[in-house]
Structures are given as structure tokens and as C-alpha cells.
Amino acid sequence: MALRPGHLGIDFDNTIVCYDGVFHRVALEQGLIPPGVERNKVAVRDWLRRVGKEDAWTQMQGYVYGARMGDAEMYPGVREFLAAARNAGLPMSIVSHKTRHPFLGERYDLHAAATAWVDEFLRDDAGPFVAADRIYFETTKDAKWSRIAATGATHFIDDLPEILLADAFPAGVQRILFDPDAHHGSIGADVRSLQSWSELQIWFDAC
Secondary structure: OOOOOOOEEEOOEOOOEEOHHHHHHHHHHOOOOOOOOOOOHHHHHHHHHHOOOHHHHHHHHHHHHOOOHHHOEEOOOHHHHHHHHHHOOOOEEEEEEOOOOOOOOOOOOHHHHHHHHHHHHOEEOOEEOOOHHHEEEEOOHHHHHHHHHHHOOOEEEEOOHHHHOOOOOOOOOEEEEEOOOOOOOOOOOOEEEEOOHHHHHHHHHHO
8 A cells, every 4th residue: 555645534434334234124124115125325215205204214324323333334345445554554544424412213322333333343353443542423514624634634535525525624635535336426626536445445556
């Protein structure tokens, strides 16, 4: 891996963690969707909105990000990328925008659930991929943008164009859009769009 010098910042939800399977499974368990709905978080959301169940979707998010966080998976290639980056000595931070509690339903501690997931899954026999004091769950977008700047990140990966394209996004940081389902296409000449972590690995290796 040849991203030097630099500090890599990474979003958490829908960038490291893939929720497609767990949202589909929970929606089926709760009888909210028919089996034919695509096994995809966005497909589940769109179905529920289409049939007037927006509140059910909102409440499901709190349940998934809280009680069912342990069932969430990481995207293919995340483990390999983070292990290689750590072993190469690349400084990394995880910076996420995540409310402390759900908007509807039971008041799960979403930060605690995410931290437990990181502790369990973002590690190998050599230890954690990202140091605990480099993992931040911020409650507002403004706090997220400020934290990205404070980490000294030179590159930042996120799945949301609205985060990367905001005026508040720190100047001088290379913006990388993680777009596994190619929902967004090109969002700007200064934003690198990638569809997989293996593609990200190849790009960084070529730097």
C-alpha cells in the first residue's frame, strides 16, 4: 500500500458496514415486506415508503443499529484493506455521523452498539485495525466535518455525496465516494468514485 504521506479517514455506516442482509432479514421477520423484495437496504426502505410505512422504516433503523448491530456484515475487502493499511503503518481514523439514540422506538445506545461491533470485527490476531482513540461517532454532520479536519486526514472515504460535497467539508482533503451499487455516478472532477474495497486497494497501491 502506497498512500504516503497521509492519513486515511473512513466513514462507518454503509462504507465499512453493509446492512443489506440484516435489514432484509429483519423486515421479513417483522412481516413488513414480501419475500420478493431485493436483499438490499435501499430496496427495503423504498418498499416501506411506497406502501406508507415510513415510521416502520425509521423504527427498524433504530432496532437494526441497536439490538441487531451484531448481525451486520462488513463489505467484501474491508478486512484485507484495513489489515494491509495497518501493517503498512498508514494512520487511519473512523469518523461517523450517528445519533446516540433512535428517533423512534426503544432508546438503544447506538454508539455503544457500533463500538461493540468495531471491537468484535475490526481486528485480527495482531490486534485492532484502527486504534480505539481514532474512532469517533459524532452526533451532527457539523461535528463530523470538524472531526475529519481535526484528525489531519488527507483522504476521506464516504458513501454520501452530501458529506463530501458540502461547503463545510475540510479543504485540501481528497474526497473518495464509496458507491458499491453505482447509485451516484460521477459527482465531481475532484471526487474519486470507487465501487469496492478491492478497487480502493488497487488505486492506493498505484499511488
